[in-house]
Amino acid sequence: MKKKILSFLLFSFVFSLNVSAQETFKVMFYNLLNYPLETAVANREDDLELILSDYQPDLFLVCELNNITGANTVLNITRSSISANFEMATYVSNTSDDLSGNQNDLQNLLYYDSTKFILDEEIIVPTELRDFNVYKLKLNTVDQATNPIEFYVVVCHLKASSGTVNAQRRFEMVQELDAYLNTLPATTNVMLTGDLNIYTATESAFQELLDSTNNITFADPANRIGSWNNNVSFVDVFTQSTRTQNGFGGSTGGFDDRFDFILTSENMISTSAISYVADSYQVYGNNGLSSCYNSRINSTNCGNSSSEFSFEIRDALHNFSDHLPVTLSLETDATVLNANNFDNVISFSLEKTIIKNELVINVNDFQLKNTDLVIYNNIGQKIKTLRTNTDNKQRFNISGLASGLYYIEPLNLNVKPLKFIISN
16 A cells, blocks of 8 residues: 555656646637738748747648648747647648639648647538648647547638629528538537628628537637728727838738637637637727728838837738738636646667568657658768658568668657667
């Protein structure tokens, strides 16, 4: 009995040093404006780095991403400006047909802090125009094996422009999403992020999202339902346009529309294991000034000496995109692991240290699953990256490597590297 008590106390002590009792997660959605193909403004990457360095999101959702090159550049920016632990979901070109030449060059993507979230599943919901990209995430909690906290993030970009035809196409796109959401349990936590291109809350696409008879009913965390277009009363939730002049790419016309949203399923407003932090919804860069109506976001009309968002931030936003990002925070009472503190107890082992064509790795720690392992040669040059899965025993074909001494270690974790020799 004494031995059992001692073991329990030791276990409790270790975890008291390495976990946090409550966690808040910052979320940002951003329309990247045809990134990286839009080049009217030079060095837009510098503007994005300033924006992300300032806000520090844990989840970064984007639309209007053009290609894998841009996706990887944004990943590198998140790692340099937020955390080296950032990862991205699988980049997939738009699978939907836009009925006008298959110009499927506007993609959505998720970037996330891999120490806080585990990406469990990636789903594509096609429509006649653009995909809904759906990501199933799990919090990196102590008891995730027995009591997982899961939620879905939807990233989308609905049909643009006014008029009944375009409004109908937005509605039909949302119907496709609802058909998928109807396959999930009604208690599922869902967050919808995107450029909805909706002008008023009475539009059928928005009403469909709020419909209480749906399996998943969405709510507006900002609680700013109304007719947004050209209505200065809603200037605090306007997201477009940041610009009034031509020559920057994207839309002009000044600040007069709420097109970008983060909506949550109703249960995430207050009753979920992961829920919306009250009053945290904010349009990043929007100082809420009525004088900003129809102005460019970096003008003196949109900020003063007491404003939250400085000229430097608003100027970067003006230069990077014709949209402003939307942000909010989520919270949980669950105990979330702190990967930085756990680095010293993470371990993995090799089945054999002298091998020929196959490297077998024993992985028992969940932090080493679905992650990258990097192989270096004996002079420290990066030779190969291996992606682990969820198996406890990982097998990799390394027949392409020359004979010699190598080291392997997890990417972005402070874990002692292992040494092995290839002897052919």
